[in-house]
Amino acid sequence: MSHYLHKKLAIPTLTGLKFLCIDKIVHLQSDEDYTTFFLTGKTQFTSSRPLKWYVYLLRNHHFIRIHQSHFINTDCLADFKKGKYSTVIMDDGSQIDVSRRCKGKFRKFFE
Numbered sequence: 001m002s003h004y005l006h007k008k009l010a011i012p013t014l015t016g017l018k019f020l021c022i023d024k025i026v027h028l029q030s031d032e033d034y035t036t037f038f039l040t041g042k043t044q045f046t047s048s049r050p051l052k053w054y055v056y057l058l059r060n061h062h063f064i065r066i067h068q069s070h071f072i073n074t075d076c077l078a079d080f081k082k083g084k085y086s087t088v089i090m091d092d093g094s095q096i097d098v099s100r101r102c103k104g105k106f107r108k109f110f111e
Contacts, residue, residue, distance in 0.1 A: 020046075023075065028070070033049075
């Protein structure tokens, strides 16, 4: 079972558990019942839990859901491009669309 341990998460993978410092997470991406973690250093791995599980676990940290499939660490946010199709650019260079539904919540987060 994945849970919060101080500043680390115990994350179930297909082969066991991975212990990860929360501040190393740049963003998470949903892949149906799995979640891909994108980490500092441009590494990634897949967890055998859905994104909604991590949205719950990281709700009290600096993370925000910007799309049904994307959950970002705002400490790793580099830029926001507004427009019809708004995009965030993360410290690792990832460009992620902000859904229309989440755009208002995203702006309020930084007010």
